[in-house]
Amino acid sequence: MHIVEPNEYTTHGYFSRELNPILRIESGETIRYRNMYDARWQAYDPETKLLKQSPLRDGDPLKGHCLLGPVAIRRAKPGMVLEVQVGEIQVAPMGWNTGGGGDDPVLEGLGVGGGDPYIVHWHINTASGTAENDLKQRVHLQPFLGVMGMPPDEPGQLSTTPPRPNGGNIDCKLLVAGSSLFLPIAVEGGLFSAGDGHAVQGDGEVSGTAIECPVQQVDLTFILHENMALETPCARTPEGWITLGFDEDLDAAAMIALKAMLDLMEAQFGMLRKDAFSLASLVVDLRVTQIVNTTKGVHALLPNGAVG
Numbered sequence: 001m002h003i004v005e006p007n008e009y010t011t012h013g014y015f016s017r018e019l020n021p022i023l024r025i026e027s028g029e030t031i032r033y034r035n036m037y038d039a040r041w042q043a044y045d046p047e048t049k050l051l052k053q054s055p056l057r058d059g060d061p062l063k064g065h066c067l068l069g070p071v072a073i074r075r076a077k078p079g080m081v082l083e084v085q086v087g088e089i090q091v092a093p094m095g096w097n098t099g100g101g102g103d104d105p106v107l108e109g110l111g112v113g114g115g116d117p118y119i120v121h122w123h124i125n126t127a128s129g130t131a132e133n134d135l136k137q138r139v140h141l142q143p144f145l146g147v148m149g150m151p152p153d154e155p156g157q158l159s160t161t162p163p164r165p166n167g168g169n170i171d172c173k174l175l176v177a178g179s180s181l182f183l184p185i186a187v188e189g190g191l192f193s194a195g196d197g198h199a200v201q202g203d204g205e206v207s208g209t210a211i212e213c214p215v216q217q218v219d220l221t222f223i224l225h226e227n228m229a230l231e232t233p234c235a236r237t238p239e240g241w242i243t244l245g246f247d248e249d250l251d252a253a254a255m256i257a258l259k260a261m262l263d264l265m266e267a268q269f270g271m272l273r274k275d276a277f278s279l280a281s282l283v284v285d286l287r288v289t290q291i292v293n294t295t296k297g298v299h300a301l302l303p304n305g306a307v308g
Contacts, residue, residue: 015164021191029221038212049093076188079229082192099119143197149194172297174235175237248296
């Protein structure tokens with residue numbers, strides 16, 4: 001097993017096909033990520049029991065999400081698919097999210113604009129599986145990584161904000177421990193990066209944040225599929241199969257996710273496409289993954305046991 005922790009060589013805040021890999025691994029190998037910073041490059045300080053800013057952010061040219069990587073998978077080539085198996089996710093005892101503020105007209109329309117950014121601090125209790133804020137509001141934990149992905153075959157340094165067909169800032173709350181995420185590979189070696197720990201999030205991520213928190217430890221296992229083809233990510237989660245669509249237009253994102261789901265139902269269950277379409281109208285749920293990352297996300301969920 002390989003171990004990766006944040007330092008000046010392993011952290012970055014953008015996607016790029018030009019980044020040098022920090023590791024080259026074989027298909028089937030596992031990486032244990034430790035002490036991952038949160039989206040704003042903050043680490044948990046056990047002495048103060050607060051989050052503190054990492055100096056590593058000062059050296060990053062774009063200062064996007066703090067990502068660890070990239071990792072190259074030997075023999076990975078464009079057109080292949082990378083499966084990422086997600087192990088147990090151990091989050092830090094402290095996190096935060098936002099509740100408005102600033103001059104964004106969308107927030108003004110919701111009645112939560114104006115003033116300084118409104119930050120809510122959450123105390124996370126992994127033993128009870130809950131998080132509680134200073135108002136004594138309590139939510140149940142459902143940890144996942146907001147960002148898992150690889151760069152497209154494009155030049156330059158690309159923002160971590162929008163999700164892309166090769167993954168990235170997917171922000172899908174179903175990608176919890178026990179999930180397998182399947183991503184199309186666009187560049188030699190894949191160049192996979194991960195970060196953006198979330199303790200819990202609702203579909204939509206409506207304020208722009210989940211409970212953002214550092215991740216103390218997570219194991220990711222990488223499987224290369226040389227004869228599998230995908231146009232957009234899909235995943236096998238504890239709830240069922242999901243397919244993901246991304247576009248600036250929410251309707252277009254929904255159609256991408258639905259088309260991918262029909263492809264999956266044909267391939268997995270040997271259905272004719274019109275039969276898959278008919279059944280999908282009965283058992284497949286279209287859910288808004290997130291509406292806040294410029295490129296919006298929709299996922300189609302085929303629950304376990306829905307196809308007899």
